[in-house]
Amino acid sequence: MKGHYEAGVALGLWAIVGDDANGQITRRTKDRTVATKSIGKALDAFSDLMCNLESG
Secondary structure (H helix, E strand, C coil): CCCCCCHHHHHHHHHHHHHHHHHHHHHCCCCCCHHHHHHHHHHHHHHHHHEEEEEE
16 A cells, blocks of 8 residues: 555554454354354455555
8 A cells, every 4th residue: 555554544543443343243142053154254354464565
């Protein structure tokens, strides 16, 4: 995101918030279905990707 520092910071912050929310939901939901676990893994991978794009 060269030259777009504000967008990079905003994207990074949203990725952190999303990752934290995903973790909180995962820890509080004990009886998750296979589909729910799959969605959670996808969201976690996506937020990790966004954090890595923002920092790189």
